[in-house]
Amino acid sequence: MAATLGPSGWWQRWRRRLSARNGSRMLLLLLLLGSGQGPRQVGAGQTFEYLKREHSLSKPYQGVGTGSSSLWNLMGNAMVMTQYIRLTPDMQSKQGALWNRVPCFLRDWELQVHFKIHGQGKKNLHGDGLAIWYTKDRMQPGPVFGNMDKFVGLGVFVDTYPNEEKQQERVFPYISAMVNNGSLSYDHERDGRPTELGGCTAIVRNLHYDTFLVIRYVKRHLTIMMDIDGKHEWRDCIEVPGVRLPRGYYFGTSSITGDLSDNHDVISLKLFELTVERTPEEEKLHRDVFLPSVDNMKLPEGERRGSQEMVLWLERRSLCLGGLRCLAPTACWAVSFLCSCPEEHGARAPAIPLVSKVQTSSVFKSRHLERERLSAPWLPEMSVRNWRLDAFPAGWAL
Secondary structure: OOOOOOHHHHHHHHHHHHHHHHHHHHHHHHHHHHHHHOOEEOOOOOEEEEEOHHHOEOOOOOOEOOOOOOOEEEEEOOEEOOOOEEEEOOOOOOEEEEEEOOOEOOOOEEEEEEEEEEOOOOOOOOOOEEEEEEEOOOOOOOOEOOEOOOOEEEEEEEEOOOOOOOOOOOOOOEEEEEEEEOOOOOOHHHOOHHHOOEEEEOOOEOOOOOEEEEEEEEOOEEEEEEEOOOOOOOEEEEEEEOEEOOOOEEEEEEEEOOOOOOEEEEEEEEEEEEEEOOOHHHHHHOOOOOOOEEOOOOOOHHHHHHHHHHHHHHHOOEEEOOOOEOOOOOOOOEEOOOOOOOOOOOOOOOEEEOOOOEOOHHHHOHHHHOOOOOOOOHHHHHOOOOEEEOOOOOOOEO
């Protein structure tokens, strides 16, 4: 006959079973939690996202500071609070910024911004808004929502105050985007309208629920969406194809107040790497670029005229491309010129007539050619290198 278990024996056996069961549940829970930072499929097709911690920021904001180990730097009047980072307080003539110290070399990415704009000002008596940046330069204070003018890269603006008095077709606050190669100025008097890629109205002030903005850059396609209705749903705002952004730029956000003010708070910034399948044709088309640009984007009249004059001058001359062989006289993309003109230097290769349009006049500025203005007498004496023109021609070979 089986021995009868006493109260203590029954309890020991039940506790062992309970411990084993809870251990299995705990293991399953840990596995599920551990997979939270793994790849997650988003959207249609084979697109996966990965959170990049070195480009992300969230509470308790341990990576913010001025030390060498900090991933994010504050500038101006920006302050770290327990629940948010305040770029500017609700006071006049303040500006602040938050910049990532690590350059981003991702090809396709998505930045999710959790922000809050609020203050005591009534209708049209508040300002000025905040901006989200992906730019070549960081920590450069200036007049464009607290950042430098003539920036190089992408700027997304949440503008809360209308400066243009006569405009009536758009309602503020207003979200807009701008891509700049360093030659364009942001027009405050017209709320950036001459250079914007697109925009939408976004009522984001003094809301009692969370507000979000997402910037997605995939296959040279820029998409900006917002979640500002408290419904946890993304709503389209801006969609622009043909946007060419270099890698190695910095993410940041900034704000500024003038005679009018608001609290501009950032709660979190989360950057996701997007892995997207590309065809061989897309791989050829989506090569790295060295200056930001947008297909079919017009330059200011002075810039465009300067480029046309340079093209006309170049078309009248022949350039020697040492080490290159041309089967079709067309444009080149990133070629080193070993000599300037065959009539003034010994040509080691046949002279190639250059008939391309120059991409932007900014390629002739000091950062590329070490001179601000390029003239006919100057080119032969300098032995120009690393010019950027429209496209590498089919038929050119090393």
